[in-house]
Amino acid sequence: DQQVKQNSPSLSVQEGRISILNCDYTNSMFDYFLWYKKYPAEGPTFLISISSIKDKNEDGRFTVFLNKSAKHLSLHIVPSQPGDSAVYFCAASTSNAGNNRKLIWGLGTSLAVNP
Amino acid sequence: DTAVSQTPKYLVTQMGNDKSIKCEQNLGHDTMYWYKQDSKKFLKIMFSYNNKELIINETVPNRFSPKSPDKAHLNLHINSLELGDSAVYFCASSFSGGRNIQYFGAGTRLSVL
Numbered sequence: 001d002q003q004v005k006q007n008s009p010s011l012s013v014q015e016g017r018i019s020i021l022n023c024d025y026t027n028s029m030f031d032y033f034l035w036y037k038k039y040p041a042e043g044p045t046f047l048i049s050i051s052s053i054k055d056k057n058e059d060g061r062f063t064v065f066l067n068k069s070a071k072h073l074s075l076h077i078v079p080s081q082p083g084d085s086a087v088y089f090c091a092a093s094t095s096n097a098g099n100n101r102k103l104i105w106g107l108g109t110s111l112a113v114n115p
Numbered sequence: 116d117t118a119v120s121q122t123p124k125y126l127v128t129q130m131g132n133d134k135s136i137k138c139e140q141n142l143g144h145d146t147m148y149w150y151k152q153d154s155k156k157f158l159k160i161m162f163s164y165n166n167k168e169l170i171i172n173e174t175v176p177n178r179f180s181p182k183s184p185d186k187a188h189l190n191l192h193i194n195s196l197e198l199g200d201s202a203v204y205f206c207a208s209s210f211s212g213g214r215n216i217q218y219f220g221a222g223t224r225l226s227v228l
Contacts, residue, residue, distance in 0.1 A: 032214055043119070043205050043219030044158070051214075089158065093215050101215045102148075102171055105158040 003027045004092050006106035013113050019077040021109050023090030026071065030092040034103065035064060035075050038087045047088075048075070080113045087111070118142050121206045121220035128196055129228055135192045136223045138206030146170075147189035148217060149181060150205040158205070164189055165211050196227045 005024045013019045023033075031052040036044035050057040050064045050073065057064050063076045077084055090106040121138040128134055140147060148171075149161045163171035164183040178194045189208075193200060203224050207217040 034214075034216065041221065043207070043221050046216050046218070049214055049216065087156075101212065102160055102163065103215060103217060107155070107157055 002107075003030075004090055004104050004106040006088075006090055006109050008109050009107070010110040010112070013080045013111065015082055015113055015115050016079045019075075019080045019084065019111055019113065021075040021077075021088050021090075021111065023073045023075075023106055024071060025073075025092050027092070027094065027104075028071070029094040030104075032093045033064070033066060033073050034091045034093075035062075036089040036091060037084075038089060038108070044089055077111075080111075082113050082115050085111055085113050119206060119208055119218050119220040121204075121223055123223060124221065125224050125226075127226045127228065130196055130198060132196050133192070133194045134196060134225070135190055136204055136206075136225075138189045138191070138220055140187055140206075140208040140218070142208055142218060144208035144210055144218070145186055146209050146211045147183065147186070148207040148209075149189065149191050150207065150219075152203040152205060152222070154202070162189075162191075193225075196225075198227050201225055201227045 003026050034049040035047040037047050038044040048059050048062045066073045087108040087110045089108045091103040119140045146165045148163045152158050161175045162181045167183045180192045183189045203222045205222045206220040209217040
């Protein structure tokens with residue numbers, strides 16, 4: 001039972017345009033959401049996060065939007081650059097576990113930004 | 116200066132062997148994790164240690180035994196390796212609580228022949 005779903009395995013975008021990566025979740029207890037980027041042969045690196053009490057968080061070219069009623073979040077990259085080509089993972093966590101807080105991961109979306 | 120480093124990067128071994136993967140972090144974090152990324156690219160947590168104490172132990176065969184000698188190190192020992200153990204294993208670390216932003220090592224690609 002996958003609690004975090006990224007339904008698009010891949011996305012291709014032209015350089016300079018907007019990339020929109022989507023993520024859906026099923027557990028209403030999730031209170032924190034994170035996006036990670038992963039290049040081949042490297043570990044995932046943290047990109048941006050959002051708390052469930054917010055609906056938007058922006059950091060430079062990256063913006064994450066959260067729609068709690070739809071249990072949906074999205075990552076917008078504007079403008080997209082060839083160096084953004086990577087696999088993007090959505091992850092969620094809940095505070096119920098206290099010190100046992102853990103991340104639940106989506107399967108990732110492979111983004112290709114074409115020059 | 117690598118924040119989370121794991122060795123080896125590649126490990127090729129025969130079925131039935133025992134092998135270890137080491138992980139070290141220099142970020143001052145109090146929590147460390149082992150993840151397995153299978154052929155479907157699904158990242159699944161295996162174990163988590165907080166200040167050398169096991170706090171998360173997912174459904175993992177007991178052939179897998181983590182060991183944390185101190186809060187900067189978390190090693191993973193695997194006994195009697197099986198074909199299905201072939202995967203990429205990632206170590207990560209974070210501060211406990213809060214936003215749980217985890218920092219990852221580069222991964223160890225284990226191939227069991």
